[in-house]
Amino acid sequence: MDIKDQIGRPITIENTPKRIVSLVPSQTELLYDLGLEEAIVGITKFCVHPFHFKSTKTVVGGTKNINIDKIKALQPDIILCNKEENTKAIVEACEQICATHVSDIVTIRDCIALINRYGVLFNKRTHAKKISDKIEFNLSDFQAYIKEKPLLKVAYFIRREPWMAVGSNTFINHLLQLNNFENIYANLERYPEVELQKIQQEGDPELILLSSEPYPFKEEHAFEIDRHSHHAKTVFVDGEYFSWYGSRLVKAFNYFKALRNRL
Incomplete structure (x- = not known):
């Protein structure tokens, strides 16, 4: 072959x-x-x-x-x-x-x-x-659900010291778009290093997403971000659902619905 x-x-x-x-x-x-x-x-x-x-x-x-x-x-x-x-x-x-x-x-x-x-x-x-069909069905169902939800400006962080966010041309950014999230760092490539002190000037997100991987974010990191953001809500998210492809996607859209319902 x-x-x-x-x-x-x-x-x-x-x-x-x-x-x-x-x-x-x-x-x-x-x-x-x-x-x-x-x-x-x-x-x-x-x-x-x-x-x-x-x-x-x-x-x-x-x-x-x-x-x-x-x-x-x-x-x-x-x-x-x-x-x-x-x-x-x-x-x-x-x-x-x-x-x-x-x-x-x-x-x-x-x-x-x-x-x-x-x-x-x-x-x-x-x-x-079977796996592909389930993903297609769940994606279609989620797209109908998310259509009614407001667009939210977000920043998605994957690392600290230095702070690294998700930019364009990544699978995570693609899923953020599907979730009706506007990534404030989508003008930057891949996984840019960013300065927290500039987060308001660079997009002033309404929502901060702290991924469970590859960095183990904790509550003190959420407080650190809060000192620089303009009343953004910080949420810890399961990085596997935002970055793992393949059969993980079968379950991902139910997770995304639950995430939206918490906001």
Whole structure:
């Protein structure tokens, strides 16, 4: 089978892969939901769903730092990476071992394309279609719901020291738009470093969203932001629902509804 991954690289796969290494947490969860638990041989330390994988699968490092010898020893047929999660050096090292597929996710359409591509790659077309159909249905339902909700100006933070926010050309920003949130940092690329002292001049958000990952925000950080914002409401949000693609999206829209109902 000759295919291209989501960054346009050609990949040749002779048979359905039976041994998979996943270097992306959300894709590991997707593989499990596709019924591929037995085929998964290697994961990262951040692959926390499903929970039991940390004791049943070989951990080969993080998303930015892998143990290449551990991966080689697993004798994988395919390694799954992501353009944002993994470095170019990691992808190049993995290519020396076996076929390496790189995803590139900015929109829900990209997610659905990846799910269906995995369905073909791993001979799980029916599983993939069920997941895709559920996402499509829940998305349509959510779009009807959110239409009645007011547009809110928001800032979504992912890190402190330095403070880093979500900008444009990211999957999180795409989901913020779907939630009828106007990202005050959408004029900046990717994940810009920002100064809290300038938050009013740079957009004066009504809502501050503090993600549960990758940084463990606490109440004192909300107070720190409050000193600089103009009466913005600060809300702690589940970063997995805003940044994990794949089968996580099936549940995401109910979470977004519950979030709106709390505001």
